[in-house]
Amino acid sequence: MDFAERLIALAAKVRQQRAQIETEEATKNAFVMPFISTILGYDVFNPLEVVPEFTADVGVKKGEKIDYAIMHSGTVQILIECKKSKEPLRIEHASQLYRYFAVTNARIAILTNGEVYQFFTDLDAPNRMDAKPFLVLDLNEVDETLIPELQKLSKDVFDLDSIISAAGELKYIGQIKRTIAAQFKEPEDDWIKFFTSRVYEGAYTQKVREQFRGLVTKATKQFLNEQVNERLKTALGAPNYPMPADTVVATAVTSAPVVEDDLAETGIETTLEELEGYQIVRAIVCSEVKPARVVQRDAKSYFAVLLDDNNRKPIARLHFNRGQKYLGLFDESKTERRIPITALDEIYEHAESLRASVRSYLGAA
Numbered sequence: 330m331d332f333a334e335r336l337i338a339l340a341a342k343v344r345q346q347r348a349q350i351e352t353e354e355a356t357k358n359a360f361v362m363p364f365i366s367t368i369l370g371y372d373v374f375n376p377l378e379v380v381p382e383f384t385a386d387v388g389v390k391k392g393e394k395i396d397y398a399i400m401h402s403g404t405v406q407i408l409i410e411c412k413k414s415k416e417p418l419r420i421e422h423a424s425q426l427y428r429y430f431a432v433t434n435a436r437i438a439i440l441t442n443g444e445v446y447q448f449f450t451d452l453d454a455p456n457r458m459d460a461k462p463f464l465v466l467d468l469n470e471v472d473e474t475l476i477p478e479l480q481k482l483s484k485d486v487f488d489l490d491s492i493i494s495a496a497g498e499l500k501y502i503g504q505i506k507r508t509i510a511a512q513f514k515e516p517e518d519d520w521i522k523f524f525t526s527r528v529y530e531g532a533y534t535q536k537v538r539e540q541f542r543g544l545v546t547k548a549t550k551q552f553l554n555e556q557v558n559e560r561l562k563t564a565l566g567a568p569n570y571p572m573p574a575d576t577v578v579a580t581a582v583t584s585a586p587v588v589e590d591d592l593a594e595t596g597i598e599t600t601l602e603e604l605e606g607y608q609i610v611r612a613i614v615c616s617e618v619k620p621a622r623v624v625q626r627d628a629k630s631y632f633a634v635l636l637d638d639n640n641r642k643p644i645a646r647l648h649f650n651r652g653q654k655y656l657g658l659f660d661e662s663k664t665e666r667r668i669p670i671t672a673l674d675e676i677y678e679h680a681e682s683l684r685a686s687v688r689s690y691l692g693a694a
Contacts, residue, residue, distance in 0.1 A: 332368075332476065332480050332483065333473070333476050335367050335368055336368055336468075336471060336476065336479075337471065337674075338367075339360075339363055339364060339367060339368060339468065340468040340469070340471050341672060341674065342359075342360075342363070343360055343443065343444055343468045343469070344468075344469065344671060344672050345671065345672075346359055346360075347414055347415065347444065350413070350414040350415070350443070351413070352413055353411060353412060353413040355413075355414070356411060356412070356413050356414040356442060356443040357396065357411050357443075359414075359443065360414065360443030360444070361396075361397070361409070361411050361441060361443050364441075364443075364446070365379060365397065365399065365409070368479070368483070369399070369407075369482060369483050369484060370483045370484035370485055371399055371484050377400060378399065378400055378401075378484075379397055379398075379399055379400070380397065380398040380399075380400065380405075381396065381397055382394045382395075382396070383395045383396075383397065383398035383405075383408070383429075393425060393428070393429075395408055395409070395410055395425050395426065395429050396409055396410055396411045397409040397411075398433070398435070401484070401487050404434045405433045405434050405435045406434070406435055406436065406437065406487070406489065407435060407437045407438070407439060407482065408426055408429055408430065408433065408435045408437070408438045408439070409438075409439045409441065410422065410423065410425055410426050410438070410439070410440050410441070411441055411442070411443070412440075412441070412442045413442060413443075414442050414443045414444055415442070415444075416442050417442075418440055418441070418442055418445055418447060420460060422440055423438070423440050423449070423458070426438040426440060426449065426458060427457075427458050430449075430451070430456070430457070430458040431456055431457060431458075436450055436451065436489055436493060437449070437450055437482065437489070437492070438450070438458055440462075443468075444467065444468050444469055445465065445466070445467050445468070445469075446465070446466040446467075446468075447462035447464075447465050448462050448463055448464040448465070448466070448482075449461075449462050449463065450463055450492075450493060450496050452496055452497055452500065459500075461500065461504070462500070462503075463496040463497070463499050463500035463503070464478060464479070464496070464499050464500075464503060465503055465507070466479060472506075475499075478492065478495060478499060512549075513549045513550070513553065515546075516542060516545050516546060516549070518538065520545070521538055521541050521542050521545050522538070524541070524545050524548075525537065525538070525541045525545070529541065550598075553601060554599060554600075554601060554604055597627050597628065597629055599627045599632070600649065602649050602654075602673065603625075603627065603632040603647055603649055604625075605673055606632070606647045606649065606656075606673055606676060607625045607632065607634055607647070609673060609674075609676045609677065610623070610634045610644060610645050610676060610683060611623045611634070613676070613677065613680045613683050613684065614644060614683050614684055614686075614687045616684060617684050617687040617688055617691065618636065618687055618691070622636060622637050623635075623636065623644065624636075624637070624638040626638070626640070629650075630648070630650065631646045631647060631648050631650070631657065632646065632647040632648075632649065633645075633646050633647075634646070634647070636687060636690050641663075642690045643657075643659050643663065643665075643686075644659070644683060644686050644687060645657055645658060645659070645683060645686070646665060648667065653669055654669070654670050654671070655667040655668060655669055655670065656668045656670050656675075656676055656679060658679060658682045658683070658686070659686050661689050
């Protein structure tokens with residue numbers, strides 16, 4: 330496997346095993362050591378490469394230990410401090426990293442709970458660890474844009490100078506992206522006012538703010554859905570249909586009653602997970618039919634994937650509107666069988682069943 334594939338495989342392992350990991354030691358053994366070995370490429374059993382329980386006296390602090398020190402070219406280059414899985418990382422957890430960073434040659438410090446990895450360096454002051462990470466890797470939702478930068482820390486292509494030179498840009502881009510994500514999830518008043526002032530000409534009262542809170546949240550979710558859908562359609566080679574010439578473009582909202590009408594809910598909300606699941610199913614069965622023939626139709630209780638937009642030709646149903654997700658598969662008699670899944674990539678394990686459903690419809694045509 331290449332670097333990205335190994336990272337995705339480790340992320341899948343974390344999702345599958347996190348419920349069973351209860352202690353810091355278990356986190357190290359199950360998640361952190363595999364990260365050091367399979368992702369960074371260091372031999373965790375070779376003390377010339379990885380030193381567990383690394384000790385370096387710091388002032389009056391004697392005998393303190395840091396969980397791992399990674400050696401490269403005979404010197405300490407990376408320090409790693411671990412906390413138990415499922416425990417949110419806080420800056421208070423990095424106190425030992427701060428002290429050790431100043432008395433070793435290390436330029437990279439990592440704080441992790443096995444699921445999230447926060448990477449620090451000394452951008453703000455030489456030989457003093459920054460208060461904020463320059464890179465955050467979340468194995469529950471891997472950001473593919475970070476993979477090339479992460480790879481620079483691996484043993485085979487260790488490139489500290491390149492990492493440090495890119496760290497400043499990475500730090501601020503990462504913080505901006507996380508800020509945008511937080512606003513998309515739960516918009517703050519300033520964010521709501523920013524968009525409201527561009528589409529609403531009336532006074533920005535408390536009532537209008539509360540009305541637009543729902544509109545802004547809905548609009549950002551729809552925007553993300555559309556962007557993901559367009560990106561996946563492009564990847565699958567599906568055509569992009571232009572807007573009809575007679576489509577009426579909405580004008581600015583100017584009155585509270587109009588705002589209230591816009592807030593009306595249909596009861597159906599298509600999620601990003603449903604769209605991603607649909608595109609996975611579509612990618613699988615395009616070996617049997619053209620992608621344009623595989624159509625999605627959302628309902629209140631499930632998300633349907635149909636052949637030719639015909640509800641008599643169901644390919645799959647995605648039951649994602651609950652705690653436990655299910656993939657609905659159909660046999661030749663169109664009887665649905667629900668398979669519990671924990672991650673979207675598990676859909677690929679049922680590729681042959683999905684293709685068989687499509688072939689059965691083609692044979693009956």
